[in-house]
Amino acid sequence: MKRLLFILLVCNCFSAIAQVPVLTGAERTDAYLPLLQGKRVGMLVNQTSIIGNSHLVDSLLQRNVRIVKIFSPEHGFRGEADAGEKIGNTKDRKTGLPIVSLYGKHRKPDATDLADVDILVFDLQDVGTRFYTYISSLEELMEAAAEHHKPLLVLDRPNPNGHYIDGPVLDTAFRSFVGMQPIPTVHGMTVGEYAKMLNGEGWLRYKAQCELTVIPCANYTHRTLYQLPVKPSPNLPNMASIYLYPSTCLFEGTVFSLGRGTEKPFQVYGHPKLPKNLFSFTPRSMPGAKSPVLMDQTCYGYDLSHEAHADNKIRLDWIINAYQLYPDKEKFFNAFFNKLAGNKELMQQIKAGKSPDEIRRTWEPGLAAFQQVRRKYLLYEDF
Structure with missing residues (x-):
C-alpha cells in the first residue's frame, strides 16, 4: 500500500511539473x-x-x-x-x-x-x-x-x-x-x-x-x-503552417503557389500545369494576400496539412517532386530562390536530380560548426 501511494505521489509530482505553463518574457x-x-x-x-x-x-x-x-x-x-x-x-x-x-x-x-x-x-x-x-x-x-x-x-x-x-x-x-x-x-x-x-x-x-x-x-x-496563442503573421494562421513553413517557404522562390490566398497558406503547393487528377485549390484575393501568386487560377498539387507536425528536419522531397512534375523546368525557379536557400548550391542540386539525403549530407559540416557557436548563447536547456 505504501509503495502504491509513493508511486501515485511521484506520478502526481511529474504531472504537476509537466503542466507548469511557459511564461514569456513579456509576462514576467x-x-x-x-x-x-x-x-x-x-x-x-x-x-x-x-x-x-x-x-x-x-x-x-x-x-x-x-x-x-x-x-x-x-x-x-x-x-x-x-x-x-x-x-x-x-x-x-x-x-x-x-x-x-x-x-x-x-x-x-x-x-x-x-x-x-x-x-x-x-x-x-x-x-x-x-x-x-x-x-x-x-x-x-x-x-x-x-x-x-x-x-x-x-x-x-x-x-x-x-x-x-x-x-x-x-x-x-x-x-x-x-x-x-x-x-x-x-x-x-x-x-x-x-x-x-x-x-x-x-x-x-x-x-x-x-x-x-x-x-x-x-x-x-x-x-x-x-x-502560439496569436498568429505571427497573416499567412501563418495555425501551428500546421508554422511547422511546415521551414520547408514550404522555398516555394516562394518558384512559379508555384504555396497557398497564399487560400485557407491553407504554406500548407499546400501546386500549379495549373500539374496533372489535373491531383489535389486542387484556387488562390483568391483576401486580407493578408491581396494579390497572391496564380490568383484566380486553379492549381493542382498537394495538401500537406495532414503531414504537419513538430518534425526535426526540413522536407526537401516536396520541392524536388514539384520540380520533377513541372513541364517547363527552365522557368521553375525565380531570382528569389537563392536568397531563401542562402546559397546557389541547392538550386543546382535539385536541377541535378540529387536526392534529399544527398543534399542533406552537404549541410552537415556547416550545421556542426553552427551548433558549436550556438551553444555559447543558449539561455534554455537544449534539445
Missing part, C-alpha cells in the same frame, strides 16, 4: 518594469506582443510606463499587411501613439526616430527560420541602438520550431533581408538567444556592441512544443 513584468521606470520608451512590437489577452502596449500604459513611440515590422503593428507590403508611418487608433514603420526602405530607426527615446523594447513572436524577417528587424534595431547609445530590452518568447536545427548555413554572398547572417534555415534559437549571438559574434555593423538585456522565458526548454 516584475523582472523588467524597474528598467522602464521614469524612461521614455520606444517599442518594436506587433499583434503577437501580448500579456494574456492584453496587448503589451496597453498593459504597460496601464502600469504608467511612458511609451512615446511604436516601431512596427513587416506586416505592420496590427499584423494585417501582406508580406513585403510597403507601410507608411501612422498613428495607433487606440492609443494615439505614433507608429514608425521599419519595413521597406526605412528599416532602421535614425537619430530623429530615437531623439525622444531613452530605452528600446523588442517583443515579437518569431517562428525560428532564417528567412522570417523579424530577426532581421531585431538586428537592424540592435545596430540603431548601438549607434545612438540606447539600451535595448528584449522580451523573449519561445520558438515553436526551437527543437531542432537544419538546412544550409547562409553563404553571405547571398545576404538579404530574408537572410542576414551565416545561420542555417532553422536555427533553433529564441530571439533573446539570437540577440546575444549577434552581439557575441560581432555580427552587427562595424562590430558594434548593443547594450542588451534579455528577459528570458520561464519554464521553457528547447524540447518544449510551444503553441
Whole structure:
C-alpha cells in the first residue's frame, strides 16, 4: 500500500511539473518594469506582443510606463499587411501613439526616430527560420541602438520550431533581408538567444556592441512544443503552417503557389500545369494576400496539412517532386530562390536530380560548426 501511494505521489509530482505553463518574457513584468521606470520608451512590437489577452502596449500604459513611440515590422503593428507590403508611418487608433514603420526602405530607426527615446523594447513572436524577417528587424534595431547609445530590452518568447536545427548555413554572398547572417534555415534559437549571438559574434555593423538585456522565458526548454496563442503573421494562421513553413517557404522562390490566398497558406503547393487528377485549390484575393501568386487560377498539387507536425528536419522531397512534375523546368525557379536557400548550391542540386539525403549530407559540416557557436548563447536547456 505504501509503495502504491509513493508511486501515485511521484506520478502526481511529474504531472504537476509537466503542466507548469511557459511564461514569456513579456509576462514576467516584475523582472523588467524597474528598467522602464521614469524612461521614455520606444517599442518594436506587433499583434503577437501580448500579456494574456492584453496587448503589451496597453498593459504597460496601464502600469504608467511612458511609451512615446511604436516601431512596427513587416506586416505592420496590427499584423494585417501582406508580406513585403510597403507601410507608411501612422498613428495607433487606440492609443494615439505614433507608429514608425521599419519595413521597406526605412528599416532602421535614425537619430530623429530615437531623439525622444531613452530605452528600446523588442517583443515579437518569431517562428525560428532564417528567412522570417523579424530577426532581421531585431538586428537592424540592435545596430540603431548601438549607434545612438540606447539600451535595448528584449522580451523573449519561445520558438515553436526551437527543437531542432537544419538546412544550409547562409553563404553571405547571398545576404538579404530574408537572410542576414551565416545561420542555417532553422536555427533553433529564441530571439533573446539570437540577440546575444549577434552581439557575441560581432555580427552587427562595424562590430558594434548593443547594450542588451534579455528577459528570458520561464519554464521553457528547447524540447518544449510551444503553441502560439496569436498568429505571427497573416499567412501563418495555425501551428500546421508554422511547422511546415521551414520547408514550404522555398516555394516562394518558384512559379508555384504555396497557398497564399487560400485557407491553407504554406500548407499546400501546386500549379495549373500539374496533372489535373491531383489535389486542387484556387488562390483568391483576401486580407493578408491581396494579390497572391496564380490568383484566380486553379492549381493542382498537394495538401500537406495532414503531414504537419513538430518534425526535426526540413522536407526537401516536396520541392524536388514539384520540380520533377513541372513541364517547363527552365522557368521553375525565380531570382528569389537563392536568397531563401542562402546559397546557389541547392538550386543546382535539385536541377541535378540529387536526392534529399544527398543534399542533406552537404549541410552537415556547416550545421556542426553552427551548433558549436550556438551553444555559447543558449539561455534554455537544449534539445
